[in-house]
Every structure is written in structure tokens, then in C-alpha cells.
Amino acid sequence: MAEWKDLGNKDKNLTLAGLGKARDLGESAKLNLNNVSEEENKKRIYVEIAKRFVEENPTPPEGYVELYAQLREVESRIEANNARLNQLKDEG
DSSP, X not given: OHHHHHHHHHHHHHHHHHHHHHHHHHHHHHHHHHHHHHHHHXXXXXXXXXXXXXXXXXXXXXXXXXXXXXXXXXXXXXXXXXXXXXXXXXXX
């Protein structure tokens, strides 16, 4: 009879351990989601800093020439895409 009681206690202990682990996993998931959100906020802030920097420094400072060139290339491709989109709208 004592063996059955021991099995019941072991079952109960395993269940409680499982619940504790599930709670920890839930908290971990929530913290990971919060970190993802904060990383997105950080990226948004960096983008705003970069926009202001480029606006305030239209001529690339030393060390930024290549990045400014890449930015101009991207802006040029966006303009070409927008022109084509407008052309397609006019044709449609």
C-alpha cells in the first residue's frame, strides 16, 4: 500500500515540476517577445538618427563616402520603381 502512496507522491511532484517548467517557458517566451520589440524600437531610433545625420551632412564626411554612394544607388532604384509603377497606373 505504501508503494501506491509513493507513486502518487512521485506523480504529484512530477506534475508540479512540469507546471513550474511550463511557467518558466511562458515567461521566457514573453521576455523574448519583449526583446524583439525593443530591438525593433532600437532599429527605428537608429534609422531616425541616420536620417538626421544625412540631412545635416549632405556631403559625406570621411569614412562615409561608400555608405552615401550605396544610399544614392538605393534611392535611384526606388525612383525607377516608382516611375515604372506610375507608368503602369497610367496604362491601366
